[in-house]
Amino acid sequence: MFDSLTNSFKTVVGKIRYKDDEKALKKALTDLRKSLLQSDVHHKTTKELVTKVELETKKNGIGQESFLNALKTSLTNILTTTGNQGFVFSNRSALTTILMTGLQGSGKTTTTGKLATYLKQRKKKVLIAAADLQRLAAVEQLKQISEQIEVDIYYDDNETNPVNIAKAAKQKAQDGLYDVLLIDTAGRLAIDDELMTQLADIKNSIDPDEIFYVADSLTGHDATKTAITFKEKIGIDGVILSKFDGDTKGGVAISLAHQVGIPLRFIGIGEKMPDIEVFIPNRIVSRLMGAGDVDGLAEKAAAVIDEKKVKEVTKKIKKGEFNFNDFLDQLEMMKKLGSMKSILSMIPGMSQMAGQLKNVDLENSSEIKRIKALISSMTPKERETPSILNLSRKKRLAKGAGLSEVQVNKILKQFKNASKMAKKLSGKGGKDMQKMLAQMGQGGLPQGLGR
Ligand SMILES: Nc1nc2c(ncn2[C@@H]2O[C@H](COP(=O)(O)OP(=O)(O)OP(=O)(O)O)[C@@H](O)[C@H]2O)c(=O)[nH]1
Numbered sequence: 001m002f003d004s005l006t007n008s009f010k011t012v013v014g015k016i017r018y019k020d021d022e023k024a025l026k027k028a029l030t031d032l033r034k035s036l037l038q039s040d041v042h043h044k045t046t047k048e049l050v051t052k053v054e055l056e057t058k059k060n061g062i063g064q065e066s067f068l069n070a071l072k073t074s075l076t077n078i079l080t081t082t083g084n085q086g087f088v089f090s091n092r093s094a095l096t097t098i099l100m101t102g103l104q105g106s107g108k109t110t111t112t113g114k115l116a117t118y119l120k121q122r123k124k125k126v127l128i129a130a131a132d133l134q135r136l137a138a139v140e141q142l143k144q145i146s147e148q149i150e151v152d153i154y155y156d157d158n159e160t161n162p163v164n165i166a167k168a169a170k171q172k173a174q175d176g177l178y179d180v181l182l183i184d185t186a187g188r189l190a191i192d193d194e195l196m197t198q199l200a201d202i203k204n205s206i207d208p209d210e211i212f213y214v215a216d217s218l219t220g221h222d223a224t225k226t227a228i229t230f231k232e233k234i235g236i237d238g239v240i241l242s243k244f245d246g247d248t249k250g251g252v253a254i255s256l257a258h259q260v261g262i263p264l265r266f267i268g269i270g271e272k273m274p275d276i277e278v279f280i281p282n283r284i285v286s287r288l289m290g291a292g293d294v295d296g297l298a299e300k301a302a303a304v305i306d307e308k309k310v311k312e313v314t315k316k317i318k319k320g321e322f323n324f325n326d327f328l329d330q331l332e333m334m335k336k337l338g339s340m341k342s343i344l345s346m347i348p349g350m351s352q353m354a355g356q357l358k359n360v361d362l363e364n365s366s367e368i369k370r371i372k373a374l375i376s377s378m379t380p381k382e383r384e385t386p387s388i389l390n391l392s393r394k395k396r397l398a399k400g401a402g403l404s405e406v407q408v409n410k411i412l413k414q415f416k417n418a419s420k421m422a423k424k425l426s427g428k429g430g431k432d433m434q435k436m437l438a439q440m441g442q443g444g445l446p447q448g449l450g451r
């Protein structure tokens with residue numbers, strides 16, 4: 001996600017080798033400026049950032065470490081704007097009402113579903129409302145999302161006024177003791193008065209706690225510009241940058257809050273429902289520096305992972321009893337964590353190393369599909385006790401799953417090896433590895449950039 005920025009920071013830091021080398025600092029600053037601009041960081045933010053880094057580095061004596069710290073502090077500074085961070089619950093009522101706004105196709109509806117998923121994982125009772133009556137299929141799209149994520153929805157096929165939808169949805173949310181109401185609204189190709197009036201009407205009639213503006217990061221600097229217009233015309237409390245997974249430059253996320261004066265709250269990093277990440281400045285800086293985000297990963301894992309199940313599975317692994325049902329359970333949990341890419345970028349030192357693993361798609365990879373087909377052809381007993389799989393059973397499975405016997409054998413062998421490996425790792429060696437990972441997360445110098 002931030003790969004190109006992280007890499008250029010690394011190169012820039014590498015320019016400074018000796019203490020008090022003014023010339024090297026100058027060169028490093030010039031390169032920093034260039035790479036920020038190339039990554040689509042706004043030119044004003046770039047200027048301010050580079051000046052800050054220069055002053056801060058000089059204050060502490062030119063050197064690699066002081067430059068790194070200056071970069072860290074200045075980035076955190078630039079990313080931090082007055083306003084809320086992440087998702088914030090209302091302090092005036094039990095129900096938190098959020099109005100989702102944005103231009104056509106920016107990702108409002110998808111993001112509404114993603115936020116609902118995020119909140120549901122954190123044990124909140126969520127209602128989503130379909131107040132986009134502009135596009136024919138809009139209500140249907142939200143209905144499908146609601147079914148998929150198992151979150152309640154409010155819609156009214158006979159209503160033509162989005163204001164009435166919003167009002168009725170709020171009533172339902174209050175009566176039903178919901179924690180959060182997310183209202184999806186219609187988009188427009190460009191900012192026009194009709195859209196702004198409609199949004200202002202909804203805003204005035206339901207008085208939302210916060211208004212989120214969903215901006216498409218692929219529109220580059222326009223994402224910043226349109227956010228400013230929305231801020232001026234209707235007032236917004238947070239920006240969500242969608243489609244960040246497709247943005248190879250990443251710089252918009254750096255300068256957006258600084259330019260708009262409204263905090264960036266979340267980033268969308270894929271088309272699936274778990275693909276949303278909370279944007280907390282110091283955590284993002286840590287990732288930008290290639291040092292991962294251990295806190296973020298822990299928070300995410302705590303929200304989606306069933307601790308009781310993990311304990312059960314760990315016990316089984318230790319005894320070498322890990323079976324195919326456990327495997328399916330684990331796969332489901334991993335899916336809830338989100339894309340492999342985002343998980344890996346949160347692990348210290350992994351963001352650059354991960355290579356191929358990054359593109360593993362837990363739902364669609366042919367490998368996982370084959371394994372699932374195989375497991376679904378097994379009897380309950382076979383799933384529980386993989387060791388009973390003899391030649392005739394394997395033959396039957398191959399037929400049932402539409403695989404060759406060679407493929408079946410290969411998968412079963414991999415499974416056996418993986419269980420053995422897991423057993424080993426859960427013993428003493430595994431503890432050492434876990435310790436090492438924990439230490440990596442607390443290291444003084446950022447992992448990715450340290451020498
Ligand atoms: N890759 C990627 N695709 C996204 C992301 N967010 C949304 N999309 C895709 O963008 C497209 C438009 O998303 P919608 O949620 O329908 O956008 P919208 O703002 O509700 O659109 P309108 O209702 O027509 O105004 C869909 O194909 C989404 O799957 C994201 O974070 N990453």
Ligand SMILES: [Mg+2]
Binds near residue numbers: 108132138
């Ligand atoms: Mg929509």
